[in-house]
Amino acid sequence: MKNLQNISNFKQKALHWANQFEVCCFLDSNNYRDAYSAYDFIIAADAHHELKCAAGNAFDQLKSFYSFHKQWIFGFFSYDLKNEIEDLHSNNSDHLNFPDLYFFVPKYLIAFKNGNAEVLIGPESILAEIDSFQFKPEIQSKKVTIAQRLLRDEYVQKVEALKDHIIRGDIYEVNFCHEFFAENIKIDPVQTFEALNQVSPTPFAGYFKVHDKYILSATPERFLCKRGSKLTSQPIKGTAKRSADLAEDEAIKLRLRNDIKEQAENVMIVDLVRHDLTKSAVKGSVTVNELFGIYSFPQVHQMISTISCELNPEIHFIDAIKNAFPMGSMTGAPKVKAMKLIEEYEVTKRGIYSGSFGCISPDGDFDFNVVIRSILYHAKSKYLSFQVGGAITYQSDAALEYEECLLKASAILKVLGN
Template identity: 35%
Template structure:
């Protein structure tokens, strides 16, 4: 029995919650899938909302030549929809869920050795001319102790995807945080947005931008994307007006929490007599999760993959009372059966694919399952003098870069308006101003009159920093700074590779032979605003520094945007 359905499709503008359906429509065999889709459209035409999914193994309902597993996942329908007259509307979630217990370990149904053999077999099929690209996937499973809807809400925030949907039934739950549109029908317009091409996010602004640019220009990923674009153009041409199929955006790169993805957009004018069933018959399953050509490639997938895919690589969507419809591609999707969670991840394999790179890509796509991102605010700390924020433009730039990286809302205009009101109330004294941007976009100011630094911040101790620098929290200033939590006073941090990094509240500068040197960002430091200015002015030079350099230094300094440059000493 149906319990709850929640649709979080960004283009709908708000969260839609559905309970107490008028009727449930389900198909457990391929012969029942087409009649179910006809019923879906009939109810839609009567003015109802209809929401549900079609699993990957339902493909044979649309073409007997499509090879899929003859069994489905335990307890799962090939197609399942609910019909609703009423909908509850709420704002989208914009704040993380606290105290989420993510599944502790995920077991892959495919070993690394088996994966390597499968890639070799795919390349042999490509060499023989049987396929151009195969979307080969892994299946991960884990025990799920957390409440399914609580976990879904966490994933909605963590993944920042556009096509999220939750379906809860007595027998199963579907937690889909898909970034990919399968198709949108708006009037007689048909839109698809295949997603193919991936690279992991960088940890710093520089590395992140480099990764984005690399993906945008990488010939392998562009070729993968364009193969699927051609496949979908052909599929859409079967049901569209002649000459109306157009590629409106090609190989655009989009930001997600753990990866950059390459997408393209294809639009057409539907033939006037085409139904929802006709759209599915022409397009399903989406070419981005099969490869090309579709029939031959699905046969290869069926030979190589051990388990049925289920809703993963199928589609989940909503039919609206006005006749429009939106369906996602069922990627980044957990299927809960009993207390077991199943999650699929994979990628397009071509002749130019490197096995290790493809395996890493699959792991990157699954990273949202492992990363329990802490609750934090974006932060910058500034000096206020005579009612003016010193280096205001640089602080705004820092906030904007951090907000872009973490996908926090930030409006420069709103920020300046609120800051102006805050500054009006001050006298001409000097102040320390902490500026925090919340996950919701709310801005908080914390003001304190600027006083002399306490003595324990002028005498530093050396401390080894054992945690990995491979985290965005190393390079972006936020309230999440775990290595500082148990420390009081000034410390100079040393990385696990032996390089000097930064101090507790500033960047480190050593004066050696009359010149000033500071560690480069890639040793794992914040690129402070004062540091940036000193380098730009030619007063400070970047260099890899070690404990031996501390002995050579005639002076040791720290610098930050509140205090400027000030001298510290090293406790012996």
């Protein structure tokens, strides 16, 4: 263990050091404190063993992989694992081609808590190696030209069509997303992530490199975590812009807290998460710990609720993840019908977007985020993508929903020079 004097300098060096390997994962809380996080930041580098699989029996393969290694593992779940869980399919275009599920056992693992860096896997000497690591950022084009899969009018038409489904009673709410992308583009992934993490520091930020594919994430949302026998989910539904004027900012925050439409969106997803957790819970243990909590981030205020339960000891914790996946905040209610409509109305395959990445510890604790506010990059094909979306309900105004999408995209657009 080593006490760090200059934490941000060490963090930057550690990320550049980890990026020299074919596989690495960096998870950063950006100094946001909560009752569930085990470390302030954690960095895993190089792979002893890898698991890569498509939807079909991916969760069972993960169970076998974990039970065989009984070690720290880091990885991600693609949204399209829904096809394994329910009778669904994904036929929209995919320009990124991430695996549906990927996990690795790291050769090196460093965790940071309360000013101290600790080597969990690997020799103690890697702390000194990181301290003396020299890096030179690549030169990249200042501005990335971003295109949209759906123009404003097309987006509005699709939202109105989804509202018709709500009027007919097919669904109550659906999370509708669309893609922003750039082709034939070269970026320095580490540099881009650092810029994003600076513009928009969030509690579940992360950098994930799998060979030539990258997730650069500024997500504020936790999907699911396990601490001991307790499962906790923290869905986000409800967004409002920030103001530089303190009094106005407080007024916006209060309006969000009392907004009936935003509360309706949030409570529908809370009910959905409660239902998902019930599948894995000790009977009667599902609890709403906080309803309509308002949390502030650099670009937005968010309405976040917290739901927890005691994990039934007869249920494998990986089945508990499967039982709650994909997360309610990114699907809708009822969940299966919402996912069918998502496939019908969205034009791009979600892939890793609105999936999740994180880690599982040797004792079966885990923490996984929601892949939103994230840049996805395929270095070999030079394709860059990010998606944004929001909850569509009966009360939704399609034009305002479009504006909210742009607000959610603002940090990424700024980082890419737009």
